[in-house]
Amino acid sequence: MSDATPLRTTYRLRIGGAFRRSESGRTFEVRGADGAFLANAALASGRDVRDAVAAARTAFAEWSGASAYHRGQQLYRVAEIIAEHRARFADEVGRAVGVSAAAAYAEVDAAVDRWFWYTGWTDKIAQVRGGANAVAGPYVNITVPEPAGVVAVLAPQGSPLLGLVSVLAPAIAGGNTSVVVASERYPLAALGLAEVCAAARLPDGVVNVLTGHVAEVAPWLAAHQDVNAIDLAGAPGALADDLAVAAAGTLKRVVRLPDADWTAEPGLDRMFATLESKTVWHPVSPGR
Numbered sequence: 001m002s003d004a005t006p007l008r009t010t011y012r013l014r015i016g017g018a019f020r021r022s023e024s025g026r027t028f029e030v031r032g033a034d035g036a037f038l039a040n041a042a043l044a045s046g047r048d049v050r051d052a053v054a055a056a057r058t059a060f061a062e063w064s065g066a067s068a069y070h071r072g073q074q075l076y077r078v079a080e081i082i083a084e085h086r087a088r089f090a091d092e093v094g095r096a097v098g099v100s101a102a103a104a105y106a107e108v109d110a111a112v113d114r115w116f117w118y119t120g121w122t123d124k125i126a127q128v129r130g131g132a133n134a135v136a137g138p139y140v141n142i143t144v145p146e147p148a149g150v151v152a153v154l155a156p157q158g159s160p161l162l163g164l165v166s167v168l169a170p171a172i173a174g175g176n177t178s179v180v181v182a183s184e185r186y187p188l189a190a191l192g193l194a195e196v197c198a199a200a201r202l203p204d205g206v207v208n209v210l211t212g213h214v215a216e217v218a219p220w221l222a223a224h225q226d227v228n229a230i231d232l233a234g235a236p237g238a239l240a241d242d243l244a245v246a247a248a249g250t251l252k253r254v255v256r257l258p259d260a261d262w263t264a265e266p267g268l269d270r271m272f273a274t275l276e277s278k279t280v281w282h283p284v285s286p287g288r
Contacts, residue, residue, distance in 0.1 A: 059206050071122045083112045126144055156234050162263070163233070
């Protein structure tokens, strides 16, 4: 008997509550560090971007309105499932990047720790970003952090899982919903994370994942009027400049931090960059 023909897996986009083909029907080949075929992935189009933003906007009210404790519990489950499937993620990272098994497992474990770390901030953000303000007069003045809204996240190109987690987790931990453009070189980790979010029953639309060419997909997000912020971590310098200009036309926040060492200790700058401060004034009766 002849050997069976190997299956050629084609991964779909994650938009809202569904895994679906690109509207254009296009795909591209994903290859490992050794050039071996790994899978096909969908090439997202402008219509896919539109649908992903609409799904993120629909999910925003529920996600931002949930208690910080509840968001933390749901995000904690995501990290648990990644940890439970660490062998699968390590295999994908190892084949994609061409690193040893030990290095691949180290990246997966670091990504789990990073996700746990940001999850722990869901109910602590207000303590470090808000508080009561001293004012002269019969008023109580309080500042509280609020999510910006829908955040477009361009995943780092060179870090399949840890870099992705480092830019996505701070956005959604703060109550934002997201549209992720996966790394062109290493999209399978992002698609695996999309499957984890579905398995963890994260509300549909909180994490939408698009694959394809960043230079083709990102301009749609930068110019979209219903995207409130964009993280340019995965855009090269010249493209990032153009995206920042396009984003300015719709007055969206642009997160453009210095090139990061994703293995370094995380900070709060990325989380704070997608939060807004709301100040509330309330009169106090004289003598009280």
